[in-house]
Amino acid sequence: xxxxxxxxxxxxxxxxxxxxxxxxxxxxxxxxxxxxxxxxxxxxxxxxxxxxxxxxxxxxxxxxxxxxxxxxxxxxxxxxxxxxxxxxxxxxxxxxx
Amino acid sequence: xxxxxxxxxxxxxxxxxxxxxxxxxxxxxxxxxxxxxxxxxxxxxxxxxxxxxxxxxxxxxxxxxxxxxxxxxxxxxxxxxxxxxxxxxxxxxxxxxxxxxxxxxxxxxxxxxxxxxxxxxxxxxxxxxxxxxxxxxxxxxxxxxxxxxxxxxxxxxxxxxxxxxxxxxxxxxxxxxxxxxxxxxxxxxxxxxxxxxxxxxxxxxxxxxxxxxxxx
Numbered sequence: 001x002x003x004x005x006x007x008x009x010x011x012x013x014x015x016x017x018x019x020x021x022x023x024x025x026x027x028x029x030x031x032x033x034x035x036x037x038x039x040x041x042x043x044x045x046x047x048x049x050x051x052x053x054x055x056x057x058x059x060x061x062x063x064x065x066x067x068x069x070x071x072x073x074x075x076x077x078x079x080x081x082x083x084x085x086x087x088x089x090x091x092x093x094x095x096x097x
Numbered sequence: 098x099x100x101x102x103x104x105x106x107x108x109x110x111x112x113x114x115x116x117x118x119x120x121x122x123x124x125x126x127x128x129x130x131x132x133x134x135x136x137x138x139x140x141x142x143x144x145x146x147x148x149x150x151x152x153x154x155x156x157x158x159x160x161x162x163x164x165x166x167x168x169x170x171x172x173x174x175x176x177x178x179x180x181x182x183x184x185x186x187x188x189x190x191x192x193x194x195x196x197x198x199x200x201x202x203x204x205x206x207x208x209x210x211x212x213x214x215x216x217x218x219x220x221x222x223x224x225x226x227x228x229x230x231x232x233x234x235x236x237x238x239x240x241x242x243x244x245x246x247x248x249x250x251x252x253x254x255x256x257x258x259x260x261x262x263x264x265x266x267x268x269x270x271x272x273x274x275x276x277x278x279x280x281x282x283x284x285x286x287x288x289x290x291x292x293x294x295x296x297x298x299x300x301x302x303x304x305x306x307x308x309x310x311x312x313x
Contacts, residue, residue, distance in 0.1 A: 012110070015107065015110075016111075016114055019110075019118075020114050022115065023115045023118060024119055024205070027205065028205075031205055034204065035114065035117065085108070089108070092104050
């Protein structure tokens, strides 16, 4: 049963990042920070890990002179997250804690 | 604490995050109640001044002792004051609720709510001004209800569901009002006054009180 849990989503922060990117087309670094209550360094580490997995894409733009980085979930990321949720659900159904 | 050891708790956290990140939930019921009271006062002032609910022709203006121009200026001024006060109180109570809950006020979700409200509202506003310009005074009453209802319906996707039902109610009232031309002011007062107070009270008891007393 446990083998269906995705290692990439083991941390709460990463689960949180994927959750909010499932329902928002894309979010900026600052919105993510605000929603998830994480420090800059912590959030950046988790974002990089998810990006390396191919679960999210990063877009760097300039708004005027300010750099603005936004993050969006990739189709692979959404699929992986859905699978993870299904595994969680199955785990609850069987009542094994 | 490894989150995968507590799947139920994890699922609840995910659901909460999804809601919080896609919907603006700080909308206060008091905003609705105050807007309703302002609208009722505005409608009462208009009725006392004009002494008629028949606003669609020259004759009714003369009966009330006004020229048509005076009547239009009065209705425009009254409407503008109601609009400014209602929006002012609305913003005040919502900002207060967000601050109390420690939630950000100007973020991506509140921006989406404001933009989706403004597009139908500005369209309706320009439409009503055009009708005034053409001298068709009475159409503004049903039109403000209809466009406001559509604005609420549009914004309800990004905030509490209750706004959807209020929006539909306003649109239906506005459409009725198009045919009941002798009761424009009365229906307008019901839509902007009574309905706001009812929905505001429902939202207040449903969300505001529970959020300030999470244990209750």
